[in-house]
Amino acid sequence: MPRHPGQVDEAKTEAILEAAGALFAERGLAASMDEIARRAGVSKQTLYNRFASKSEIAQALAEQRSAAVTAPLKGGGEPEAVLEALALSLLERVCAPEKTASLRGVCLVSADAPEISRIVYQAGPGESLKRLSAWLADQTRAGRLDTPDPDEAAEMFTGMVLGHGHLRAVLDIPQIGPEQRKVRAREAAARFVRAFAPVDAGERSA
Structure with missing residues (x-):
């Protein structure tokens, strides 16, 4: 079943938060926004559209x-x-x-x-x-x-x-x-x- 746009957005936000939580636990602030985007499987633009900073x-x-x-x-x-x-x-x-x-x-x-x-x-x-x-x-x-x-x-x-x-x-x-x-x-x-x-x-x- 195809997902509605809002569901897709929510899934990406959850992926970002999950990736960031794991990276912060591993490396603290040394984790970069680029690393968060890569681990979440989203583009940098998608990340910054949702969160402007760590x-x-x-x-x-x-x-x-x-x-x-x-x-x-x-x-x-x-x-x-x-x-x-x-x-x-x-x-x-x-x-x-x-x-x-x-x-x-x-x-x-x-x-x-x-x-x-x-x-x-x-x-x-x-x-x-x-x-x-x-x-x-x-x-x-x-x-x-x-x-x-x-x-x-x-x-x-x-x-x-x-x-x-x-x-x-x-x-x-x-x-x-x-x-x-x-x-x-x-x-x-x-x-x-x-x-x-x-x-x-x-x-x-x-």
Whole structure:
């Protein structure tokens, strides 16, 4: 079945992002736009039509990652189930062996181009924290959780989930395995929900 023009464009964009992610992980900013185009199988003109610079590519990759990590927040359900799904999504993208190289790539970039590091953080982890904070605020207004400071609670939750995950990724230290990730996600969600359970009106007045 022939693809519509929009589908073809989307496929090329995905190929560019996949190629760039792999090259950034391997070589940091030393990867050139020419190399990205070659690995993606597109012309330089096609690449520049979509992304004017490596900064824009890095931002798009971070946005893509953030959207994938926070997808469980859009699905509804009980807070504990949603947080468990979010935690597992986060762990899979930090601890899975095929994903850790991308974090080391960001470290390679950060020394030479701190402005790109800021872009990556704001569009990726920073945006994920904002989305989680907004979700926690919604849950608090609905009476399902009680997070007086959603921003702080969001960072607390992600820290509890990841532990030393980022550090292990940067140092190329073996990560926790798939089964332990599931246990970590389940335990973190359960403990967080207990810690921020809503207080009954009777308990407040006691």
